[in-house]
């Protein structure tokens with residue numbers, strides 16, 4: 378079994394089934410995740426317990442295929458046990474580093490502005506493969522914040538995501554507080570309604586990118602299934618229930634969704650929600666069908682005048698293709 382995919386509860390269950398004291402699960406979690414110890418060095422365990430653990434679990438991290446680092450951003454292409462590969466990115470902010478975790482090999486959501494969406498989903502990543510991205514990258518720098526917004530739609534891989542967040546936030550495990558975890562979704566409404574099943578108060582970011590169904594359906598096929606009105610209602614409910622401030626992500630595409638009129642429509646749409654808008658400059662790639670907006674400042678000013686909290690997302694990693702919408706994965 379992959380140790381990094383085990384929640385504390387499943388590990389306790391394992392020890393219990395082996396006729397061992399389940400308290401050993403907490404010691405093992407703490408030793409591996411907090412103290413970064415190898416099993417053979419855990420002083421609290423007898424040789425018999427160490428052998429039991431080593432016979433039943435593997436602690437392998439993914440292999441590094443490439444690593445590009447421009448000083449502010451580090452992007453690794455990692456190869457998982459079956460040879461599938463995905464990228465993960467560290468962004469070094471002044472206040473600490475954030476890691477952007479991938480949840481799938483490819484993505485089926487097909488957002489038109491996203492490189493990852495062109496790959497089609499090959500498979501879901503397991504909880505262990507998500508955890509192992511954190512463990513691999515923390516060898517390079519201390520990570521303060523986790524953004525679950527790399528390759529893939531996290532809510533299209535709900536059960537593995539749930540276990541991953543449990544491991545991530547477990548006080549005996551990686552111990553990230555909810556305020557240091559951000560989950561981003563393109564808006565799979567039934568799964569947003571299931572978020573209460575995850576026992577962690579993380580931040581929710583919603584990839585909105587357009588203020589009307591007509592426009593959103595053109596650039597995000599998911600909108601044909603789950604329209605804007607129901608999405609906004611569901612997100613408002615989530616925000617009200619958990620007292621959470623929602624981040625609406627909005628990528629500015631030249632001549633597509635960046636007019637002053639679009640800004641007014643957006644302000645009207647999200648009125649009454651505890652939220653802010655994260656404006657994202659578009660990162661062009663060789664195969665881009667869109668251009669970076671020239672109207673970004675006017676869009677921003679119009680939002681502000683309409684009473685919306687808005688910020689521009691700081692740009693990271695464009696030079697090494699590690700920025701939003703530029704990540705890729707490989708199948709073999």
Ligand code: SF4
Nearest residue numbers: 484486488491494529
């Ligand atoms: S933006 Fe997210 S959901 Fe859309 S295609 Fe890209 S990875 Fe998938």
